[in-house]
Amino acid sequence: MRKIWILGLAGILALVFSAAIWAAPYDEVLKRWQKTREFADIGDEIKITATYFSAEYIEALVQKEADDNLWTADELEMHKYQLLKTLNLDETIPVRLEFVVRGSSVHMSPFGEQVWLWVGGKRYKPVEFDPRFNFKISDKREGMVYFPRFDEKTGKDLLAGSKSVKLELSGGISHAIRAMAVDFIWDVVHDDPERLFAGQSGARLEMDRLIKRLARLNQEKDECEQKLNELDSEIATIEARMKELQVQ
Template identity: 75%
Template sequence: MRRLSFLGLVALILIVFSAPALSAPFDEVIQRWTKTKEFQDGGDYLKVTATYYSTEYIEALVQSEADKNLWTADELELHKYQLLKTLNLDETIPVKFEFEVKGASMHMAPFGDQVWIWLGGKRYKPADYDPRFNFKVSDRIEGMVHFPRFDEKTGRDLLEATKSVKVELSGGIYPAIRSIGVDFIWDVAKDDPERLFAGQSGARLEMDRLIKRLARLNREKDELWSAS
């Protein structure tokens, strides 16, 4: 009996102390795609964190939630579908921003003119962003910014053959960075967004895209009929 109790205690200790090791890969993924920079100028302090929603990051995020909540395979696919739909990954490049300020308040309006993404040597403004970024920030705020995934004129996938992505913030948003600005660079050479669209969630998203495309074609057809 004592031997069994001792073995049980050893097993419990191994489980407890192995938990951080098991979570290490997820932590490494988070660190790889989440970047933070801090700036201080007198009494003004700014901390900016940017997270690029790569394939690896999204897969790790979904798997982490599945492990914590003991989801079935179907539940995991459902969550993945909902997340991908929210991120609008088939049309945009999502980046999450977190700002923390102390001292002077931060003013970023219009935010669409304060942030850009560099792809293939060209600069692009966001297609959409959290509207709260247009309001004064005196403590902390976080939200999503969606950059265009495709070239507006040619329809070309902007991530195709792209080895790195740079996101840039104007220095005019805060006194501590007025003369320098802020940028974040990620290596995306091995990132494959299309991998996310495999499986049940991908099939559902493809159906959503087809329905959306048909609705757009019908709308254009109606406009042509109205014009004639």
């Protein structure tokens, strides 16, 4: 199901990015969060575009869609809710990647070993990505990559207090890049993802999170109760045997 969401989101965003950009505010926001690098060598060319889904960019994207489609306030909130839910912002840091290739094909499998996100001086592998990145690219491909939002050991929000994030791609994916690593850096010091969760869409997302959390807690409770019953049974067996030994 998650892979279907990834592919579906890629399709939705393809329509947004392929459309003409008329609104100046959106245009300015896009320039801050979308970066492109191009490489060429002996007939091989590759253009890589990375878009960081900051709070500012998501708000501008949703507002542009609302303006273009003449949405009502309720329709805007619904679209925002669906987008935020698909992006899974409460658990991941999403980045959109687009590759345009000319010349030799690009092979990136296993893709999870070719891309990393640097936050706070530490490097993190993706937790999920568009599975099509594992297949040969001979023309154009775009899709989403999701990195962990929280440190696995400490549980700390990786973006809290961070001034910048860096996306790194292995240079080995293309002859045009060779051994050079490809970096995309974004300044996130003034970006506040929490502001996305205000309003109706935020309330619905919080309810979704609470429902999931409640389900997990109930599952843990059932497991603990089962374990407790097993312990009670073993204790009763031991006590009964001890009584038998005492009367011998």
